[in-house]
Amino acid sequence: MARPLTSEPALAAAPPQGKVLRTPPKGQRVGTRKQTLWIWLFLMPTIVLYGAYTLYPIVASYWYSLVEWNGFQAEQRFVGISNYRAVIADPAFWSSVKITLVFMLLVAPARILLSLLLAIALNSPKLPFRNLFRTVYFLPVVTTTAIVGVVMQFVFDPSSGPVTSMLRLVGVEQGIDLLGDSGTALTTAAAVYVWKFFGITMVYWMAALQTIPSELYEAARIDGAGAWHIFRHITLPLLTPFLLIITVLTVEDTFHAFDLMQTMTGGGPFFSTEIIEIYIYRWAFNASIPQLGFASAAAVLFGVLVMVVGVLQAWALYAGRKSRRELS
Amino acid sequence: MAHVTRRSLLVGSGALLSTAALAACGGGGESAGPGPSGSLRWWDHFSALQKFHADWAAQQSQDLGKQVEYTYNDVSRSAEALQLANQSNQLPDVYSNVLDLPLSALVAEGWVHELQLSDEALARLPEGSLTEGITSLDGKVYGLPLFTSQQYAAAHWFNTDITTAAGLDPDDPPTTYDEYRAALEAIKAKGDGAAPMILALGGTARMREQIDDLAQVAGFPGFQGMKYATGEYAYDDDTYVNAIEFWKELNDSSLILAGSGGLTVADARSRWGAGVAGFFPDGPWCAGGVKNVAPAFVEKLGVGPILVPQAGTPVVTYRGAPGAQFFVAGSSADPEAASRLVESMTTTEYQAGLAGGMDQPPLDLSVVQDADVIEPYRKLAGWFEETVRRGPEAVVANPQIAQVEAASKPISPHLGDIVQGYLGGDITDLRGALKSLSDAFSADREQAIATATAAGAQVSLDDYAFPEWVPGQDWTPPSAG
Numbered sequence: 132m133a134r135p136l137t138s139e140p141a142l143a144a145a146p147p148q149g150k151v152l153r154t155p156p157k158g159q160r161v162g163t164r165k166q167t168l169w170i171w172l173f174l175m176p177t178i179v180l181y182g183a184y185t186l187y188p189i190v191a192s193y194w195y196s197l198v199e200w201n202g203f204q205a206e207q208r209f210v211g212i213s214n215y216r217a218v219i220a221d222p223a224f225w226s227s228v229k230i231t232l233v234f235m236l237l238v239a240p241a242r243i244l245l246s247l248l249l250a251i252a253l254n255s256p257k258l259p260f261r262n263l264f265r266t267v268y269f270l271p272v273v274t275t276t277a278i279v280g281v282v283m284q285f286v287f288d289p290s291s292g293p294v295t296s297m298l299r300l301v302g303v304e305q306g307i308d309l310l311g312d313s314g315t316a317l318t319t320a321a322a323v324y325v326w327k328f329f330g331i332t333m334v335y336w337m338a339a340l341q342t343i344p345s346e347l348y349e350a351a352r353i354d355g356a357g358a359w360h361i362f363r364h365i366t367l368p369l370l371t372p373f374l375l376i377i378t379v380l381t382v383e384d385t386f387h388a389f390d391l392m393q394t395m396t397g398g399g400p401f402f403s404t405e406i407i408e409i410y411i412y413r414w415a416f417n418a419s420i421p422q423l424g425f426a427s428a429a430a431v432l433f434g435v436l437v438m439v440v441g442v443l444q445a446w447a448l449y450a451g452r453k454s455r456r457e458l459s
Numbered sequence: 460m461a462h463v464t465r466r467s468l469l470v471g472s473g474a475l476l477s478t479a480a481l482a483a484c485g486g487g488g489e490s491a492g493p494g495p496s497g498s499l500r501w502w503d504h505f506s507a508l509q510k511f512h513a514d515w516a517a518q519q520s521q522d523l524g525k526q527v528e529y530t531y532n533d534v535s536r537s538a539e540a541l542q543l544a545n546q547s548n549q550l551p552d553v554y555s556n557v558l559d560l561p562l563s564a565l566v567a568e569g570w571v572h573e574l575q576l577s578d579e580a581l582a583r584l585p586e587g588s589l590t591e592g593i594t595s596l597d598g599k600v601y602g603l604p605l606f607t608s609q610q611y612a613a614a615h616w617f618n619t620d621i622t623t624a625a626g627l628d629p630d631d632p633p634t635t636y637d638e639y640r641a642a643l644e645a646i647k648a649k650g651d652g653a654a655p656m657i658l659a660l661g662g663t664a665r666m667r668e669q670i671d672d673l674a675q676v677a678g679f680p681g682f683q684g685m686k687y688a689t690g691e692y693a694y695d696d697d698t699y700v701n702a703i704e705f706w707k708e709l710n711d712s713s714l715i716l717a718g719s720g721g722l723t724v725a726d727a728r729s730r731w732g733a734g735v736a737g738f739f740p741d742g743p744w745c746a747g748g749v750k751n752v753a754p755a756f757v758e759k760l761g762v763g764p765i766l767v768p769q770a771g772t773p774v775v776t777y778r779g780a781p782g783a784q785f786f787v788a789g790s791s792a793d794p795e796a797a798s799r800l801v802e803s804m805t806t807t808e809y810q811a812g813l814a815g816g817m818d819q820p821p822l823d824l825s826v827v828q829d830a831d832v833i834e835p836y837r838k839l840a841g842w843f844e845e846t847v848r849r850g851p852e853a854v855v856a857n858p859q860i861a862q863v864e865a866a867s868k869p870i871s872p873h874l875g876d877i878v879q880g881y882l883g884g885d886i887t888d889l890r891g892a893l894k895s896l897s898d899a900f901s902a903d904r905e906q907a908i909a910t911a912t913a914a915g916a917q918v919s920l921d922d923y924a925f926p927e928w929v930p931g932q933d934w935t936p937p938s939a940g
Contacts, residue, residue, distance in 0.1 A: 202542045203560055204568045204865075223871060289718040290654065290735060305713075311720030313885050399661060400720045401880035402872070416539045418869040419559040 189434070195427035202421045214428035224429060226402060227410040228436075230317065234406055235385040237321040242381050243374075246329045250336035251366070265337075269330035276327065280394025283323050284310065313403035316396055320404055323395065324388055332381055339373035340366070372451040379444040386437055407433045498526030499797055503555035503785075504537040506725075507747025507818035515812065519803055525796055535723075545570065550788040552797040556602060561854065561861035562783065566596055569789035574600045575798040580805045585823045590780035590936075592858035602783020603801050606819035609847035611776050612665065612742040613672040614839055615639065615763040618653075621737040622761065625649040632763025635770050636705050639738075639763075643714040646737040654716035656709070657736035659727035660882060661720065663875030669740055670878055673702035675776045677768050680930055682777055684874070684897060687851050687934075690923030692897035692904075694874065695890050701768060703878055703889060710882045720883050732756045743843070746836045747817035762835040764842045774842075775931050777850030781822060849933040851925040856937055859918050862911035863904070870899045 196214050198207040218224050249268060253261050271279070286292050289306030298307065309319040343366065351361050389408035392398065398405035398413065405413070411433065415426035501516060509531045516529035530551070532540050537557040544550050550570070558565065565571045581589075584604075589595050594602045619629045625645040633639040643655035659665055671683050679698040681687045709715055716736050719727065724741070725748075731739040732753035739745065750757050767774055785804065787797040803809060813821045814830035820840050821827070827840040854860040872880065874896060880886040904920075911918050928934055 201560075202546070203558060203570070204564060284721070290716055306717050308718050308720060311718050311883075313883055316721075396721060397661065399879065400883050401876060401885040403885070413871075414869075416542070417535075418871075420867070420869055421538075421542065422868065 192427045192430050192434075195423055196431045197424070199422075199424045202415075202423045207424075210424065214424045215432070217425055218428045218432060223402065223405070224407075224410060224432075227405050227407045230404065231386065231406045234317060234321055234324075234388065235382055237318065238324050238385045238388075239378065239382050241321075241325045242329045242332050242385075243378055245325065246332035247336050247370075249329075250333045250340055251362070253333070254337055254340045265333075268333060271327045272330040274327070276390040277394045279323070279327055280391050283395050287319060310396055311400055313400050316400060316404050320388075320392055320395055324385075324391055327391065328384065332377060335373070335377045335380070336370075339370055339377070343369045372454040375447040375454075376444075376451045379440065379447040383437065383440045383444060386433075386440070407436075497793075498528050499523070499553065499793065499800060500551035501527055501529045501553040501800065502532055502537070502540070502551040503529075504532050504534040504557055505555065505816075505818050506531065506534070507744050507751060508813065508816040509751065511812050511816045515803070515809065519800055522803070523796055523799055525793070527800060533725075548790065550790050552788055552791040552793065553785060553800055554788065555785055556783050561864040562593065562601055563596060563858070563861040564865040565786070566601060570786070571601045572787040572789045572791055572794045572797070574603060574787060574801055575795060576600055576603075576802050576805075580802045583805045583807075588781055588822055590855055592854045592861060593780050593852075594783045596858070601786065603785045603804060604781035604822055605784035605804060605813065606781065607822050607824050607843070608778040608781045608849070609824060609843045610743055610778070610820060611672045611676075611765055611843070611847060612668040613676075613740055613765045614742060614745070614842075615738055615766065616731075616741055616745050616835075617738045617761045617763065618731070618734060618736070618756075619759050619761040621646060621651070621653045621734070624651060625737070629761040632761065634764060634766060634774075635772075636766055636768050637770075639766050640709065640714070643709065643738065647714060653734065654736040655714040656738035656740075657716040657722070657727050657731045658706070658710075658719045658740065659722050659724040660879050661722045662724035662727070663873065663879055665724045665741075665875070666878045667873055667875035668742075670699065670702050670706075670874060672765055672776055673705075674698040676765050676774055677702060677772065682779075682850050684900060685923065687777075687925050687928045689926075690853075690920060692900045694897045694900075695893040699874075699893055700890055703881055705768075706878070707882055707889075720879065728752070743820055743836065743839055744818045746833060750817060757833060760833060760835050762839050764839075764846075773931065774846045775848055776846060777848050777934075779850055779852040780855060780936075848931065849935075851928050851934045852936075853923045856925070857918060857922045859911070859916040860922055862914060862916040863907045863918055866907035866910035868903055868907075870896065870903060872896075 195207075197209060197211060199210045199214070200207040252258060253265050253268070255261070258264070287294050287309045289295050289308040289311065292306075294309065295306035307315070309315045347365050347369075348361060351365055356364070387408070388406055389412065392404055392406055392409055393412070396404040398409040407429065411426045411430050414422045414429065501512075503512065505512065512531070513529050516527040520527045534557065537555070538559075541550065541554060541558065558570070560570075562571075581600075588604050589600060591598075594600060594604055615632065617627075617629070617632065622629060622642065625642070625648070627642055627645060633642045646653065646655040674696070675682060675698075677698040679686075679693075679696055681693070684692050684694040684699070686693055706715075710719075716730075722730070727739065728741065728745060728748050729752050730736070732749045734756070741748075746757065746760060749760065764774065765776065785801050787794050787801060791797045804813075810821045810823065810826050811830050814827045814832055817832055817836050820843065824840055824844045827837055830837075832840075854864065872892075874893075877886060877889070877892045877896060881889050881892070886892050904923075908918055908920065925934070
């Protein structure tokens with residue numbers, strides 16, 4: 132039989148009431164130590180992997196941002212904050228910040244609203260094949276992003292892609308280079324991104340919708356409320372706490388579009404889809420002489436931006452919980 | 460059978476995971492340098508030579524009595540692969556040179572090992588193959604040159620089926636801007652669905668090379684924006700502006716395949732090989748590249764020379780000394796065997812096979828004339844021999860310039876980016892963008908010279924000026940003079 136984590140003798144040795152316990156009895160101390168040991172043992176894989184693949188790279192990138200290093204040579208020359216000065220003085224960095232924010236503004240509202248509408252439709256018990264539809268809409272989420280990026284190049288090929296073929300059917304003879312034109316590339320990439328990832332936001336919404344008690348809907352219907360009034364006065368108010376959290380999660384998510392953008396446009400044409408992640412990658416690995424210090428400084432600044440969103444996320448979680456407490 | 464409790468199962472799983480993690484962390488030493496079984500590892504990025512190199516590796520495994528593991532890496536990933544391999548102490552024994560660092564820096568950092576070439580191998584190399592500062596340092600050879608420097612990247616390959624159908628003579632390809640434009644118009648007028656030409660505008664590094672070539676043959680007295688005689692940067696020279704404007708005009712006239720704006724070189728070549736366009740500007744390696752992806756298309760290949768703006772313009776371009784293509788890693792556990800593998804590349808058998816791969820032409824261009832290559836490739840090699848001259852190089856005249864090169868930083872946007880931006884309409888003031896590019900290069904060179912001088916190098920801006928250079932003639936390095 133497995134030994135209990137808290138031993139009986141320790142409980143039996145509890146001090147009489149009224150006495151202040153300064154040191155636990157020996158048996159209890161041994162039991163607590165063993166319990167702590169087991170806790171740390173089970174936490175160890177997470178701590179090691181999180182430390183190696185998350186904490187160490189973060190700390191290392193802070194160090195690299197203070198040195199000049201090309202990755203080919205051993206010498207890492209300490210240059211203080213001059214990499215930060217160079218990044219801040221580079222118009223291409225600010226251009227990539229702008230593109231990242233525009234991309235977020237294009238993607239986040241579309242992802243949140245479209246997935247909400249779809250989740251409401253798919254949540255209806257009257258909808259036939261709703262499980263099939265849920266699977267179909269979620270399928271792009273589990274498709275490899277890099278493959279989606281490559282396939283989309285063919286889909287939007289202005290000389291022979293299916294989009295061009297459809298445009299020809301409606302009389303547009305000259306193919307439109309949606310990914311090769313800097314005026315349309317970002318919007319097209321945003322549309323693909325929304326299609327690829329809105330399934331995950333839809334799942335968030337469906338989980339949120341299922342927290343609304345069905346009795347409220349039944350009562351409203353008995354009172355003669357129509358679909359719009361039910362949505363306006365029951366669904367929407369009860370979803371508001373979730374809206375905050377889902378919005379912040381989605382916004383944070385839109386900052387990580389490297390794989391899709393790199394495979395679909397590579398940041399082009401002429402840097403028009405160069406989000407910050409591609410900017411960092413370009414200087415770290417794609418430059419003729421890699422500039423790892425410079426790229427790390429850009430990455431740290433990008434990290435600050437994500438951190439701001441993280442703080443908002445924490446605030447949204449707090450506000451969401453508070454709002455739910457008030458509603459209940 | 461012993462009873463397995465949940466706890467013992469978890470403990471066992473944890474122990475297994477820990478062992479696996481430790482094994483993964485500690486694997487570097489075993490796989491560093493030679494392969495796990497003491498084999499030689501060979502990495503390169505020559506797509507057209509993949510099959511030949513795989514066969515050569517198999518043959519060398521027998522000759523050396525040691526397994527040779529050959530790996531091809533796409534050129535766009537090769538530098539990153541080597542960077543990561545070096546940091547994890549897993550550099551291959553033999554690798555192709557995709558590092559944009561001067562030889563002296565590579566030697567100092569232990570990236571390369573001296574090549575132990577026999578006298579026979581050295582004798583097999585054509586005269587002038589080894590250059591101090593490029594392939595050798597202090598008389599020691601570190602890098603083997605494989606390809607001739609007598610080549611350019613802006614040949615005009617065409618699909619003979621399409622051009623013949625448009626009434627063009629494959630034996631009389633266009634040689635001037637006007638003739639080329641007329642040929643494209645003829646294909647467009649034929650209206651068979653094929654685009655007149657395809658351009659890899661997404662491959663900005665290749666765009667840069669091709670515009671450098673077109674500007675040079677149009678009369679720019681220098682290379683990569685720098686004038687030989689004075690050493691000044693002048694990307695805003697008329698020759699550059701006119702060459703880019705020529706492409707812009709073709710693009711605006713819908714003579715370039717729609718969607719070329721984002722095409723990489725490999726994508727563009729694959730599509731051209733599928734018959735979507737008539738012409739495709741590319742280097743000599745186009746033939747070998749097409750042979751790899753669409754073997755049946757090889758017999759349809761035709762080629763024209765680099766274009767000049769007007770008839771009668773003398774066709775002459777310039778290149779530096781042959782570069783080092785293969786290195787032996789400084790960390791190789793068996794540099795002697797690795798050197799023998801590299802040395803095997805100097806043999807007649809390898810050189811013939813190299814020419815047959817139709818990548819960049821071999822060091823000895825005359826080999827191409829008798830090699831198993833298609834006629835257009837042979838013709839192109841002949842043009843290279845007639846028209847490409849040796850140009851001056853600062854690092855050859857003063858090897859300490861290597862320290863300046865090591866201190867240089869990448870410039871962005873580069874010439875290729877500007878070409879893409881101008882053709883796509885993102886840049887409206889072409890000459891202004893080119894002037895900014897020249898200024899950026901000049902400023903970077905000045906900071907690099909200052910850094911190198913502070914480190915003790917005897918260098919100055921004068922090292923970049925070659926007032927004695929005579930256009931149309933081979934430059935002779937001072938030590939050879």
